[in-house]
Amino acid sequence: MTTREDAPTQPPRELIDARMVKLRAALRERQIEALLINGNENKGWISAFTTGVFVAPGGAIIVTQNDAAFVTSHVDYEECIHGVPHMTTVPFDHFTEELHDRVAAVAAQYGIREINIESPHMSVAEADKYADRFGRHGITLERGAPVVTALRQAKDAWEIEQIVEANKVNHRAFTEVLALLKPGMSEWDISAELEYRLRKYGTGSARLAFQSIVASGPNSALPHASVTHRRLQDGDFLKFDFGATWNGYHSDCTRTVVIGKASERQKAIYNAVLNAQLESIAAITNGGSCAAVNQVALDALTKAGFGDYIGHGLGHGIGLQIHEDPRQSVTSKDVYQPGCIVTVEPGLYVAGWGGVRIEDNILVTEDGIVNLTLSPKELIEIGA
């Protein structure tokens, strides 16, 4: 079993190299001479450095068919310079030099004539600055679609292992917190206990996957409820949405429990959500349509008589980001690929009364699916 202390923080070298091979093939296919990678998670994926204070260190990465360089400040990111084995690291002194100037100089040295940015991952102001600096070397900046983002959809074996481990942390933390619950405890204190455990039992990246939701009673009817100081009351729904990280990879779990004995209406809504979740998980297939699976959940919830209380789409990919492609929504054009890990999280929200969401992380394989989430889904009645 992997323990926190001995878990390797980077994939084996052959998987790191395989990512570079995939990226270069994608660049050839799209006839892109050079790519400037600026988004944190995209830098983290291609550099395999995801354990720092940030998802990936500050700086930028240039990749061509022959060259690859991580340009970063040597003062701030000493760890990166030694932690990226497969590309040239170009340290610079941020006291005397500016990143954008140095990146442009490296591109010129590589003989690059045109360089693409990934448009969703760079601000307008930064793109203008890069365009100016590249221009001084006669290099054209091309505002293109994301390339790395698309490659990140299908996780490699090491990435899957990280998300499996992050799911184990979720289960351990949630199980312990369930044992603490009683009427009178506040959402705020429950969330602090949960997050303490999610952080303590993770490794590699000392952060949560996202700010947890702990929403009780009427607050549970808000899909993105803020954590408040409301105290648990008998009869409340209590909705948890939480995730740990393991070497920078995210897990994402939602569970809803009842404080005390569940009412008939609570049971009916809970079972409708659970049934919709089970049916949509069963509908996921390698190569299948994400929009079609989303529709399975919508149909199940509507058929159960709760169509008016549907709040959102079925879920999203997870990985180095908490929200990635593919998306499972009405308008999605995505299909499931082997190695995708998606959340399946239908919900029902009755304003002023309460809501239920149940969420698992599902790995798509060549010939089926694996549910990575370990916590049980039968309705739990706390202290009933």
Next chain:
Amino acid sequence: MTTREDAPTQPPRELIDARMVKLRAALRERQIEALLINGNENKGWISAFTTGVFVAPGGAIIVTQNDAAFVTSHVDYEECIHGVPHMTTVPFDHFTEELHDRVAAVAAQYGIREINIESPHMSVAEADKYADRFGRHGITLERGAPVVTALRQAKDAWEIEQIVEANKVNHRAFTEVLALLKPGMSEWDISAELEYRLRKYGTGSARLAFQSIVASGPNSALPHASVTHRRLQDGDFLKFDFGATWNGYHSDCTRTVVIGKASERQKAIYNAVLNAQLESIAAITNGGSCAAVNQVALDALTKAGFGDYIGHGLGHGIGLQIHEDPRQSVTSKDVYQPGCIVTVEPGLYVAGWGGVRIEDNILVTEDGIVNLTLSPKELIEIGA
């Protein structure tokens, strides 16, 4: 005393209105007809809604001389729709409509002909999408400089109070963690204990200011060290960099302690950093140059004989973001204004041996400064 439960989550209405007055004056001065606010913290500042799962809800804000609207999904951000008292909230159904379309329709309804974006706060891809949608209504999108960001430098009385409270949380959490330290404890477990307290004792925004740094022994020589499972040893420097939030506002504190008795060299380096910090804090004046104060620290460290170990500039503003203007660095053109709150955090880093950073949060007033950080700065020797 403000307690977590009764602390108001928003400023008094007159301060909210004063922000809008300031923004409109800035727009007139810059001859901007309409501003599209997309950056989370800028949305949070003008909407005064900063307590949710995100800094501010998804969506976008339009401000003109006569109108102000927060366009957001009614499903996801029900809380926002009721939590923004001073502008029109325009809820839309994200199942059937897209944000960018709805924002453009609202702009058209307001009779806007040209709308500015804040270029550092919007991606190239999103700006292209907005330009297209606005264009369908004959509205021109102008890629401008940030407007709200500059206004956020000078904090109002309510904002200062939030950062004062966030600093109290820091002191309470840090004091408790100091009492837990002993040789053999791991950086990882120390950081989990610290973050648990930072989260538990805060309010309003259930998140940390940033991922804490807990770096021991040689790791303390890395300014942005990752948290590892390294265990404390006698003679280690132990560097903490951490912050709580209070209603979305950040605090930022660094302290360095020694495990056991400090050596003469540790004392010399510690005192050089402390002296540089005290001298630079004393040099801060309303209207003074940030670069000049940065130079005071550099000179003090160099004069003490440690010029080779300087790692970074003196510090940054804090507020809704952990890194804001003004910047105190060699190249900064910023001056201190009343209401600015800056970090003063000189450091020395000896590779492979260890490092020291000491950081306080300094409020600039009309006629002086107030140090908001409560934890002591004399060298602490744990268990010595």
